[in-house]
Amino acid sequence: MFSELLNNLINNTLDKGLDYFSAELWLSGTIVVMLLMRLFSIDRLVPTFIVGLIGAAAAGWCSFGQFADLIAANDPVSVSFFGGMLRQDLFSVFFRIFLSLFLILTIALTVLTGIPDNEDAPDFYTLLFGATIGMMLMASANNLLMLFLGVEMASVPSYVMVGFLKGRKASSEASLKYVVYGAGAAGVMLYGISLVAGILGTGDMTLLADRIRVVAEGGTAGLGDPEVRTVALGVMLVMVGLAFKLSLVPFHFWCPDAFEGASAEVAGFLSVASKAGAFALLVRFCVGLSGVPETANLMTAFGVGLGVIAIITTTYGNLAAYTQNNLKRLLAYSTIAHAGYMLMAVAAMLVMLNSDQAAGLGKAINYSIGGLLYYLAVYMFMNLGAFAVIALVRNYTFNEDIDSFKGLISQSPALCITMLVCVFSLIGIPPFGGFFAKLMIFASVYQAAQIHWAMYVVLAAGAVNTIFSLFYYVRILKAMFLEERPANVKSVPLPAMEGYYVVVLAVMVALLGFLPQLVNGLSSIANEAGNAVLLVIGG
């Protein structure tokens, strides 16, 4: 009996588990190689970043192979592996490719900006890779245990990376704030997980909704039922942990401080990759809780609640950003605001998924998750582009304030035009990618509004916030393009290689807004990934 179980486990693992897990394995292997290289001083001969790039590219290649297999299959596939701990579907593969690509871009940026130096490179890249593995686990988590493990594995290296600029007080302070906040959020989340898993008797996220139906007495799961109430409390506590990762108001306080203290490269990485992982996890968690009629009312309320949090988060982020003078801090608030926009898509998904018309809304539900994924993909390029420009300018002026950007157009047009494209895309103006992403999210919120009126409020808030955000984004442009370069500011020579790097990002942002092959291809893949994550609905 036991040996049979063991054999099954080994066979499953060897047959498919290892294959599904190959991207993560490649990254882990790269970490080991990088550390060993330092041990034997090979890193003096071969720069560490080359190993890192190879490892990230290999992970991306494996994920791409998995992607091709999944697309080639006629029916959408969703299988759990490693004993139900992780799940392999188009959704997790999408995030593996996304994160691998982002890892490559981040490594390339760090090479160009020279942070870290050669001495610290193995440490830095080890942390970077470790965090990425954690985010990949978040994207494919199928169990509450993996949810916690993924969040922690992504967070712990992030704490260190924020404090990586040794000897800088602000950096250490930021790191400490991040750790304390993160530890608190993790503790609360773990408590929530124990409540949910304790009452429902399973950690498998796909079974949650079904189990709630079992424990609920009577026809519907209402809050009057003590067990349902406990589960709801647990879900809320888990949400605290996720909200911390997503920097949703009121769990956002670490974000501006951490971004200001961290180097711009790290801030760029955290603002995109860790958000992506956390959104993947949130979607999986929410889907796991939905899909049985008994929980529909509760989950609709949950969706509307997320919508309210989204409204508060975007509004707060956009208004608070206005008074910032440090660009990293400004972009930190912008990140908070964008997390709010993306959360609107999740709220819309939950409202539609739990309505009685869910069957007819299949496409709309897919599209809401697709909109979120498209937004993340565009966000990767536009936010990294903005942070890259800040990092590159910092290397010359040793300053990250808006004032150091004054009149930059006269010295390095490539950086300014990249910033222009990124900022317009962040506002959501066509023909840049940010517009199309925002349109997809607004469209799904509009469709959700046909189910529940509250989503009209969310839509209006999204529209109003687009206008709010104009003010502080345009401050950056105004400084760069409309003002004279002050005489006492250090000059920023036109960088060659750096210029190419940022222009590639800008071109991607622009093409994601109008090139048919790219827009259509990516949005249909994103929609299919949205379909894949819904396969497990209702157990």
Add this chain to the structure above:
Amino acid sequence: MNPDVLLSAIIFLPALGALLLAFMDSRAVSQIRAVALGFTVATFVLTLLLWGQFKYGEAGMQMLVVKEWIPTWNVFYRLGVDGISLPLVILTSLVTMLAAVASWSINKQHKGYFILFLLLETGMLGVFLSLDFFLFFVFWEVMLLPMYFLIGVWGGPRREYAAIKFFLYTLIGGVLMLIAMLMFYFNSGGTTDSFNLIELAKAAAGTSETLTSTLSPNLQITAFVLLFIGFAIKLPAFPFHTWLPDAHVEAPTPISMILAGVLLKLGGYGIIRVAFPLCPYGAYYAAYALVGIGVFSIIYGAFAALAQTDFKRLVAYSSVSHMGYVLIGLGVWKIGEATGKTVNPDMWLMGINGAMFQMIAHGVSSAGMFFMVGVIYDRVHHRDLNQFGGLMGRMPLYSGLAAGLFFAGLGLPGLCGFIGEIFVVLSAWNYSPTLAIVAASGVILTAGYILWAMQRVYMGSEYKGPHSEDITPINGRELTVASVLLAFAIILGVFPGILFDMMQSSTGALVDSMQLGYEKAAATLNELQAMR
């Protein structure tokens, strides 16, 4: 030329020019100017070719270009031209070409200026030619970026304030339009949701074969209000006009010409092309408000213009006043309560034709007025009306041309401004004699501020203001721009038929489809009432 190529070429030729300029040496100023001008001239020639291929008397869209763009969202690259858009396309390429000539007065960062200038032209032409709501919206917003920088970098002393104000107002309009766009998209009810403006309009009139449903009457009102605010900001109509005096005054002369000559027309065009046909019931519901806002804008703009001491600000407020006629002409739609039919549809058609004519006429005359203000500003570097005087003696040719253009703006018979105003006021009489009288009395105020301004600037014994020594006669380049505009003002004033022949079958079709749309919506409402 093959229409597929021609329409796309008209839109993207200026953008191609911008791309070419990007690779030029920024110190080669005269070459940059020449290339930029060359591309605007080429675009103008292409629009004349378009006119040549245009078939008169055909009501629907001509030279359709349909290409798949983003199939997941059923977005198409869909272009076409009809009698409503053709005059505006030609006006755009003409005014832009003349503005390019006027751009010789730009004296810094020439390369950046002309790149943005050409991108702006692409955006404007794209709006007039696109027939897919998504594409329309994209081009609409594409104009934001160049305009923000053209005002913000090359503008006057308060340029930053004016630029952000323009940006903000337009973005608000854009966001409202975006929400309306989603409403149409998700309620189009065919086999797939659609952004196709033509089919959406047919669906609203109940004649579409592919789209089965349309907005309910109540939603039509919501959508119309959203769209109307978006377009009224551009038009501009009171109370959404406050960006205009700032933007027009701070913008450099050629950009003021484009703002007044073309950008304001986008608002009117948006109402005719999108807001009206897509929500006929909403349009009818709001018709009285439209006329009221129009009348109020006329009077308010005229009084505001009377109070100005800045020459350019006066011309800017005259735009608010003149564009009020456009709203009146569009809004004079009366439905007989007993019959459910339009009362005197011919009068309403006349109003729409008048509004269209007013848009073109204003495009010519206000571009000319702004240019004339720019010419004198380049010399004496101030615009204070009380410090001018006696220019007639110092610059006789300039003053003569300016008088012609200002009279065109005033609406003197024989010049272009007259036709639009008289058509609109006549059609308004059918709608509400009171409002027609008020609107007509606006003409007196208009005459007041224009004649008074001319008296203060051109008449008088001698010029007493600063920089008197710099007053030189008008040069050849300026003469070209001014005389071309004046020639158009006279031709349109004497032969208004040129424009009316072009547009009347399309506007006629619009009136018919609006009537059908109203009947459809009224029937739906009756059904709903019967069910209750």
